[in-house]
Amino acid sequence: MRVAIISVFTDYHRKGQHHRGGLQPQIGPLIAGLLPDWCDVEIVNDTWDDPDWSKSYDLVFLSCVHADWDRARQISHYYRRRGARTVLGGGMAGTYAHLCAPYFDAVVIGDPEDTVQRVVEDARDNRLQPVYRSAGYFADLVPVPRIAPVARKQVFPLSVEATRGCPYACDFCALTAVGTRHALRPVHTVVRDILAGQAALRDAKVAGWKQRLIVFYDNNLAGNLKWFRELCLALKPLGVLWGACLTFNVIANRELLKLMYDCGCRAVFVGLETFNPATLADITKPQNNIGKIAQAIAQSRDEGILVIAGLIVSPIHDDEAYIRSLPDHLDACGLHVPSFVSFETPIPGTPFFDRMAGSERPMFLPNANLYDFSAYTLVLQPQKAPLDRFLKAYDETMRHIYAPSHRLAKLADDLPRLLRRGSWTAAALDVGDMWATRFDPVPGRTFMAGTDTPPPETVPFSRDDFDCEAQQLDLCSPTLVTDEDGRVLPGWRHHDKVFNVNTLRKTTVIA
Ligand code: B12
Numbered sequence: 001m002r003v004a005i006i007s008v009f010t011d012y013h014r015k016g017q018h019h020r021g022g023l024q025p026q027i028g029p030l031i032a033g034l035l036p037d038w039c040d041v042e043i044v045n046d047t048w049d050d051p052d053w054s055k056s057y058d059l060v061f062l063s064c065v066h067a068d069w070d071r072a073r074q075i076s077h078y079y080r081r082r083g084a085r086t087v088l089g090g091g092m093a094g095t096y097a098h099l100c101a102p103y104f105d106a107v108v109i110g111d112p113e114d115t116v117q118r119v120v121e122d123a124r125d126n127r128l129q130p131v132y133r134s135a136g137y138f139a140d141l142v143p144v145p146r147i148a149p150v151a152r153k154q155v156f157p158l159s160v161e162a163t164r165g166c167p168y169a170c171d172f173c174a175l176t177a178v179g180t181r182h183a184l185r186p187v188h189t190v191v192r193d194i195l196a197g198q199a200a201l202r203d204a205k206v207a208g209w210k211q212r213l214i215v216f217y218d219n220n221l222a223g224n225l226k227w228f229r230e231l232c233l234a235l236k237p238l239g240v241l242w243g244a245c246l247t248f249n250v251i252a253n254r255e256l257l258k259l260m261y262d263c264g265c266r267a268v269f270v271g272l273e274t275f276n277p278a279t280l281a282d283i284t285k286p287q288n289n290i291g292k293i294a295q296a297i298a299q300s301r302d303e304g305i306l307v308i309a310g311l312i313v314s315p316i317h318d319d320e321a322y323i324r325s326l327p328d329h330l331d332a333c334g335l336h337v338p339s340f341v342s343f344e345t346p347i348p349g350t351p352f353f354d355r356m357a358g359s360e361r362p363m364f365l366p367n368a369n370l371y372d373f374s375a376y377t378l379v380l381q382p383q384k385a386p387l388d389r390f391l392k393a394y395d396e397t398m399r400h401i402y403a404p405s406h407r408l409a410k411l412a413d414d415l416p417r418l419l420r421r422g423s424w425t426a427a428a429l430d431v432g433d434m435w436a437t438r439f440d441p442v443p444g445r446t447f448m449a450g451t452d453t454p455p456p457e458t459v460p461f462s463r464d465d466f467d468c469e470a471q472q473l474d475l476c477s478p479t480l481v482t483d484e485d486g487r488v489l490p491g492w493r494h495h496d497k498v499f500n501v502n503t504l505r506k507t508t509v510i511a
């Protein structure tokens with residue numbers, strides 16, 4: 001059976017470019033590892049390459065974030081017309097299965113470990129079901145991911161996922177939409193995957209330094225500190241260097257930073273989010289502490305670990321003055337340049353989305369399309385500034401933060417500290433990050449939902465691909481989330497939780 005696993009992507013900078021940065025979607029290698037030998041498997045990361053439109057498949061698995069869903073349903077239609085059956089999984093599929101069902105032969109709700117095998121067998125036996133629901137996380141079913149097929153299409157090919165979910169429940173996070181859960185894999189199975197990954201990369205003749213550099217793809221690798229310490233100690237004898245996403249409390253803990261460096265950590269991504277206490281209180285992120293950001297960044301760098309961080313701008317609590325003060329805050333805390341400053345975005349299904357949708361006053365901008373929910377287009381009406389002034393302040397501040405001179409100033413501050421500690425890898429990552437991180441929007445971008453530049457990516461349909469004009473119009477028109485008054489359309493008001501804390505079979509699995 002010819003099977004494709006496609007991670008769908010639309011460029012949120014609206015240039016229609018591929019994203020060939022350090023982070024690449026890992027659902028392909030994971031599903032490929034779950035598929036039986038009788039499947040002829042192809043992994044397509046749309047981030048890196050377009051799908052091969054000349055090919056046909058028997059079964060296509062698709063994965064997408066919300067903003068890429070229109071492209072996912074178009075790709076689904078394209079391959080269905082060429083004989084494939086298609087299956088969507090991921091957060092949008094799990095929470096809005098009723099909206100997804102018309103465009104895919106099947107929808108998977110939840111984890112792939114206990115569903116993919118059933119899907120593929122049912123597809124082979126011509127009895128594919130419309131919905132597959134995972135019964136929970138089965139750590140013992142997690143396969144060694146098949147990274148070899150995408151090894152040459154990732155800057156850092158040794159990618160590992162050691163946990164699932166996150167113990168926190170930040171109000172705006174896509175994980176909170178599917179339901180808070182946190183599961184840990186026995187550490188020895190994580191080591192198994194690293195060794196197997198290194199062997200696969202050796203066979204694929206991938207450069208030696210890439211075989212030592214691990215990117216952990218967990219949402220929060222240090223959600224359980226006891227387990228995290230155990231993992232660090234297990235990594236030490238492997239002589240690997242690694243980076244991961246984790247939370248602020250970790251970089252605020254100097255002893256832990258020392259252990260992490262000693263065990264190979266060289267870079268962490270932390271969602272610093274905001275310098276505005278009102279926004280921090282609103283997003284329910286108690287692990288962040290604005291007063292300690294400067295100290296945490298300084299001690300991380302002094303211990304040889306590069307902090308890469310993202311910020312959000314809140315349309316609810318931030319005003320023009322705050323947005324314009326961001327460069328000063330960033331310089332004062334020593335971060336200087338974040339990897340992104342995006343708009344706090346109510347991803348459909350999150351508590352934040354429900355709160356905004358439930359407001360008596362329309363909180364959203366009119367005619368917001370689902371593709372606008374990428375976090376790089378404003379979808380909410382600013383509450384503390386007129387819309388045009390809010391967006392002007394954002395645009396001007398972004399130009400300031402990402403100016404070449406500012407990026408160089410960051411390096412001038414970081415590199416001596418990192419190199420004093422002998423952390424050459426962190427220094428090199430910093431240089432690479434500052435080279436790649438920039439703000440140069442395409443002409444005509446408004447950053448405003450309903451009027452912003454549409455995604456230029458296309459699927460090469462022909463007229464024969466549609467039964468009628470109505471079908472073509474439906475598939476080729478963007479999916480609206482709000483009406484002309486900025487109210488959320490009825491289809492978006494109802495959504496499901498994938499994981500219910502009260503009914504979870506297993507939330508934590510420890511060795
Ligand atoms: C790689 C990555 C990216 C890449 C590629 C994204 C892409 N579109 O392909 C880049 C760097 C481009 C990116 C950008 C952004 N990202 Co991003 N990214 C990730 C990251 C780190 C890894 C994804 C991954 O491979 N995970 C491992 C795989 C195995 O798991 P998974 O994809 O989560 O899927 C699980 C389930 O959903 C399910 N599943 C998923 N698909 C399918 C399909 C089938 C068939 C089945 C059966 C199951 C299934 O199985 C998995 C296990 O349960 C995640 C965080 C994370 N750890 O997951 C964030 C994450 C996906 N990103 C997120 C965000 C917010 C962003 C940004 C807005 C950040 C920013 N401000 O810049 C942007 C914009 C994204 C956009 N297009 O709108 C959010 C979710 C967004 C959403 N709408 O759902 C996440 C979850 C981070 C977070 N905790 O907030 N990102």
Ligand code: SF4
Pocket residue numbers: 166167168169170173174175176219220247271285
């Ligand atoms: S800590 Fe990060 S991953 Fe966890 S719920 Fe909050 S935003 Fe999401």
